[in-house]
Amino acid sequence: MSKIKGFIGETLVYGFGNVFSRLFAMFLIPLYAKFLGKIDYSNLVMLQSSFTILTFMLTLNAGIFYYYYEYDNLRYRKIVFTSWFYYQIGIATIICVFLFFASPYLFNLFILTANNQDILRWSLILIGLQLFPYTFNNTNINYCRIERKPKKVVLIVSLEAIFTVIFVTLSLVVFKKGLIAVLLSQILARSIVALIFIRYAQIYIKIKNFSKRLLKKILVYTWPFLISSVFTWVIISIDKFIGAQALTDKTEVALLSLAMQLVLPIAVLSDMIKMALAPYTMSIRKDSDAEDSYQKIYDLVTFAASLGVVGVVLLSPFLTFLLADKTYLQVIYVIPLMAFAKVLSLVANQFSISFSLVKKTTYILYSVILASVVGVLVNVLFMKKYGFVVSGYSQIASYIAMSVFLFSFGRKVANLKLKLKNSFILMLIVMFYIISLFFINPLIEKGEYMIFIAVSIVFLSLLVTVYFKQQKLNPIIILRSFLKVPLKKNKS
Numbered sequence: 001m002s003k004i005k006g007f008i009g010e011t012l013v014y015g016f017g018n019v020f021s022r023l024f025a026m027f028l029i030p031l032y033a034k035f036l037g038k039i040d041y042s043n044l045v046m047l048q049s050s051f052t053i054l055t056f057m058l059t060l061n062a063g064i065f066y067y068y069y070e071y072d073n074l075r076y077r078k079i080v081f082t083s084w085f086y087y088q089i090g091i092a093t094i095i096c097v098f099l100f101f102a103s104p105y106l107f108n109l110f111i112l113t114a115n116n117q118d119i120l121r122w123s124l125i126l127i128g129l130q131l132f133p134y135t136f137n138n139t140n141i142n143y144c145r146i147e148r149k150p151k152k153v154v155l156i157v158s159l160e161a162i163f164t165v166i167f168v169t170l171s172l173v174v175f176k177k178g179l180i181a182v183l184l185s186q187i188l189a190r191s192i193v194a195l196i197f198i199r200y201a202q203i204y205i206k207i208k209n210f211s212k213r214l215l216k217k218i219l220v221y222t223w224p225f226l227i228s229s230v231f232t233w234v235i236i237s238i239d240k241f242i243g244a245q246a247l248t249d250k251t252e253v254a255l256l257s258l259a260m261q262l263v264l265p266i267a268v269l270s271d272m273i274k275m276a277l278a279p280y281t282m283s284i285r286k287d288s289d290a291e292d293s294y295q296k297i298y299d300l301v302t303f304a305a306s307l308g309v310v311g312v313v314l315l316s317p318f319l320t321f322l323l324a325d326k327t328y329l330q331v332i333y334v335i336p337l338m339a340f341a342k343v344l345s346l347v348a349n350q351f352s353i354s355f356s357l358v359k360k361t362t363y364i365l366y367s368v369i370l371a372s373v374v375g376v377l378v379n380v381l382f383m384k385k386y387g388f389v390v391s392g393y394s395q396i397a398s399y400i401a402m403s404v405f406l407f408s409f410g411r412k413v414a415n416l417k418l419k420l421k422n423s424f425i426l427m428l429i430v431m432f433y434i435i436s437l438f439f440i441n442p443l444i445e446k447g448e449y450m451i452f453i454a455v456s457i458v459f460l461s462l463l464v465t466v467y468f469k470q471q472k473l474n475p476i477i478i479l480r481s482f483l484k485v486p487l488k489k490n491k492s
Contacts, residue, residue, distance in 0.1 A: 024161035028168055029261060029323040032182075035172040038254035040179050042240065043110045043120065045257035047183070049237040051127040054095055056229040058088040058135060061142060062356065063218035063225075068146050075209075082209035084218065085139050092131035099128040111244045111253060119179055126183040133190035140200045156197060163189035224361040228368035235368075235375045235398045236260070239383070239391035242376075246384040256388050258324060259331040259338055262316050266308045266342040270349075291417055296471075298350045302423040303467040305343040306430050307460065312339045313437065314456040317444050332441050336434045337392025343427060344399030351406035354414035363409050371402035422470045426463060433459040 032041045068080050099106070107120035137156055144152040167185035171177045240260075243253045316335045320328050348371075352364045378394035410416030433455070440452050468475060 024158075024165045026261065026264065026319075026323065027165055029258070031169065031172050033324045033328075035176075036178065036182075038251040039111050039113060040116070042244070042250075042253040042257050043116070043123075044179060044182060045260070046110055046237075046240050046244070046253075047123050047127055047179075049233070049240065050124070051130060052237070053230060053233045054127065054131060055134060055138070056226060056233065057091050057095065058131065058138065059226065059229060060084055060087065060218050060222045061225070062361070063220075063222035064142060065146060066221055066356075067214065067218055078203060078206075079209045079211045079214055080218070081139065081143060081204035082206060083211050083215040085135070085204040086207065086210050087215055088135040088139070089132075092128075092135055095131060096125075096128040099124050109241055109244070111250050116179075123179055123183055126180065126187065130183070130187045130190060133187060133194045136194035136201065137190055137197070139204060140194075140197050143200060143203060156193060159193045159196065160189055163192055221359070221361070224365035228365045231365075231368040231372035234372040235395060238372075238376060239379050239388075239394060242379045242383055243388060243391070246380070247388065248384075252388045255328060255331050256334070256391055258320070258328050259334045259391075262319055262323075262331060262335055263312055263338045263342060265312050266305065266339050269305060269308050270342055270346055294350075294353065295418055298418050299422050299467075299471065301346050301350060302343065302426055303463065305346050306426045306463050309336070309339040309343055309430050310433060310456055310460050310463065313433075314453065314460075317449070317452075329445060332437075332444055334389045334392040336437050337389070337396055340430060340434055341392065341395035341399050343430065344396065344403055347423065347427075348399055348403045348406055350418065351403060351410050351416060354410050354416040354418075355406070358414050360414055363406070363413065367402045367405040367409075370405055371398035374398050374401045422467075425466060425470070429459060429463055429466065 032044060036044060064080060064084055068077055103121040103124040106124055107117055110120050112120075137160065141153050141156055144150070144156070164186055167188050168182055171181035171185050175181065237260075240253050240256050243256055244250065247253065313332075313336045317329065317332055320326075320331055348367070352367075355361055355363050375394045375398035378397050379390060382393075383390040407416065407420075436455055440455060443449075444452055467473075
């Protein structure tokens with residue numbers, strides 16, 4: 001229990017940081033909706049999504065975590081980070097040069113109007129330049145993660161969010177600027193944070209510690225994760241690019257953009273679990289009770305994600321009115337699907353741990369490629385006819401395919417021993433909740449919320465009750481344990 005408690009503690013710290021930063025990011029949605037309009041808002045979300053896929057080219061986290069713990073030697077560990085840092089700088093430079101020459105062609109992937117082509121071209125160049133301050137902050141974040149210093153990670157992430165909100169607000173509200181100003185604000189925010197934490201650069205900035213040989217080892221270990229990250233991006237983000245071409249009403253891309261941002265709490269949960277899970281599992285993999293710890297973590301993650309689905313859906317209509325306006329309300333039809341897809345994503349991520357532990361990470365790559373192909377096919381074949389809601393079904397289909405693949409091969413080649421009965425029951429409850437929404441959503445559109453709220457509370461209570469019975473947990477004892485309150489002894 002103490003190990004699970006440690007994992008939960010670190011996860012909660014990461015969670016606080018992610019919630020804090022994403023909450024600040026959500027403050028910007030009303031500004032985007034008001035000052036940018038649906039077209040530029042959609043393009044901004046697609047640009048940010050494009051930036052995300054570019055960062056995957058820099059990410060070697062899996063290899064860094066593995067080789068950092070391989071030897072208990074401080075100089076060796078500095079070599080690990082130095083090699084990774086200069087790799088990131090080199091790749092960022094190549095990407096910037098590519099975007100400068102390719103931007104006149106790449107802007108056709110976005111929603112075009114009569115006068116936004118030059119804006120989109122320069123916007124693409126700016127997201128490339130943003131990779132340089134991102135590299136410093138990302139290296140610092142992962143150093144603190146690997147040293148099990150989650151509070152430092154929270155501070156870096158939170159400062160990025162605060163500065164971004166301040167500069168974007170000034171750009172849109174005070175100076176009345178547009179898309180390019182938003183991207184410049186993001187660059188400025190990341191650059192200031194990089195300067196604040198520049199002392200960490202002393203750990204990895206000395207080029208004499210760069211090792212080409214070690215970098216090759218890290219790349220060999222990590223390349224399946226790198227490519228799988230790209231295909232994961234395809235699963236969750238390609239819908240907007242397909243929608244920009246296939247949807248008759250291009251403004252519906254804005255609904256997909258808002259839906260993606262309203263499921264941020266599930267994304268936050270997913271991120272904070274992954275941030276804690278990677279270094280945590282590597283650090284306990286040699287323990288005798290590691291399998292038992294993995295099972296408890298798996299059940300806990302599924303339970304937390306299931307609660308998150310109901311919570312996000314419950315808040316989504318109210319957040320839509322708060323952050324946007326009633327023209328966006330149709331997002332309630334796709335949000336439950338996207339949220340449930342996040343649960344399946346976390347399940348698949350738990351299955352992938354076993355492949356990492358036995359260095360058979362190519363299977364993770366195969367599963368993600370399979371999932372992305374399924375997602376693209378569903379969107380391409382059905383979005384034009386059935387509309388933006390197809391995006392949610394495509395994500396569910398993708399993660400089901402991924403989970404089935406990983407579980408099947410995990411049993412065969414990766415010694416996967418996770419038991420699925422408890423998690424399946426929890427997900428079944430969530431599925432019944434989503435089905436009930438097909439009958440409730442028309443009432444929400446009419447402004448009738450009481451049945452919706454009551455049903456949501458019932459399913460939340462059911463999830464909590466079922467999980468505690470499955471795990472044979474006493475909530476009072478657990479609360480006392482975390483608060484370190486001693487139990488009263490009965491007098492004899």
